[in-house]
Amino acid sequence: DIQMTQSPSSLSASVGDRVTITCRASQYVSNYLNWYQQSPGKAPKLLIYGASSLHSGVSSRFSGSGSGTDFTLTISSLQPEDSATYYCHQSYSTPDSFGQGTKVEIK
Amino acid sequence: QVQLVQSGGGVKKPGASVKVSCKTSGYTFSDYNIIWVRQAPGQGLVWMGWISGRNGNTYYTPKFQGRLTLTTDTSTSTAHMELRGLTSDDTAVYYCAKLEVVVAAADSWGQGTLVTVSS
Numbered sequence: 001d002i003q004m005t006q007s008p009s010s011l012s013a014s015v016g017d018r019v020t021i022t023c024r025a026s027q028y029v030s031n032y033l034n035w036y037q038q039s040p041g042k043a044p045k046l047l048i049y050g051a052s053s054l055h056s057g058v059s060s061r062f063s064g065s066g067s068g069t070d071f072t073l074t075i076s077s078l079q080p081e082d083s084a085t086y087y088c089h090q091s092y093s094t095p096d097s098f099g100q101g102t103k104v105e106i107k
Numbered sequence: 108q109v110q111l112v113q114s115g116g117g118v119k120k121p122g123a124s125v126k127v128s129c130k131t132s133g134y135t136f137s138d139y140n141i142i143w144v145r146q147a148p149g150q151g152l153v154w155m156g157w158i159s160g161r162n163g164n165t166y167y168t169p170k171f172q173g174r175l176t177l178t179t180d181t182s183t184s185t186a187h188m189e190l191r192g193l194t195s196d197d198t199a200v201y202y203c204a205k206l207e208v209v210v211a212a213a214d215s216w217g218q219g220t221l222v223t224v225s226s
Contacts, residue, residue, distance in 0.1 A: 034212035036152075043202055043219050044144075044152065049212035087152055091211035095168040096142070096154040 002027045002090050006099035014107045019075040021102045023088035028068055032092035035064055035073045038101075039084045047086075048073065080106055109133040109215040111203055116220035119193050127220045129186040129203030136184035137161045140206040142213055143177065143188045145199040153199075157206065158186060193224045 003026040013019050023033065031051040036044035046055045048064035051071055061076040075082055083106045088099040115127040129141065143155040156167040158177040165177050176189045186203055201220050204213035 032210045034210065036213070043216040044213070045216070046212055046214045049207065049214070050210045055214060089212070094166050096211070098152040098154060101151045
């Protein structure tokens with residue numbers, strides 16, 4: 001099974017800051033890497049699919065990059081509504097797997 | 108618009124079974140797969156398995172093999188998840204989600220259903 005490791009586990013940043021979250025796969029996953037945002041008590045929401053494609057309706061301040069085993073989610077200018085937990089997800093090989101999550105807080 | 112509305116769940120005794128339903132609308136059910144994901148309190152997301160909306164083919168994560176059954180009712184565009192032999196470790200919010208076709212990302216999610224296992 002493919003293990004997904006996110007870093008950091010949590011971060012605190014100010015409004016307007018550029019924030020970067022990384023996700024590393026234990027094996028090659030091509031570009032089958034997706035990012036989700038989950039606010040407390042809510043279902044996850046798809047942000048990025050295929051490593052770098054922005055899901056419909058998602059703010060352009062979110063972007064994704066990477067291929068193979070190393071991936072990055074970037075928030076270009078952090079906003080208060082971005083306070084949430086972010087998960088990466090590999091869909092290259094079943095069973096699919098998620099990273100452990102990165103909690104983003106606003107200072 | 109695409110909607111997935113979940114029902115079922117609730118409080119169950121250890122050893123019991125639970126069934127959660129996921130009624131979909133706003134898209135052609137048979138064109139997409141559905142996945143099930145769970146999240147224990149304060150924990151991360153765990154992928155459980157998927158079912159084809161077209162032919163009912165399934166894949167179950169080995170962790171749940173033998174206890175999990177995924178089914179669909181194409182007449183009502185509804186997916187069902189049944190988990191048997193419940194223990195306290197199965198206490199979680201269970202989500203269904205629709206998979207997009209390009210890279211199998213979950214692009215629409217149900218609201219989640221809490222299953223609590225307690226004696």
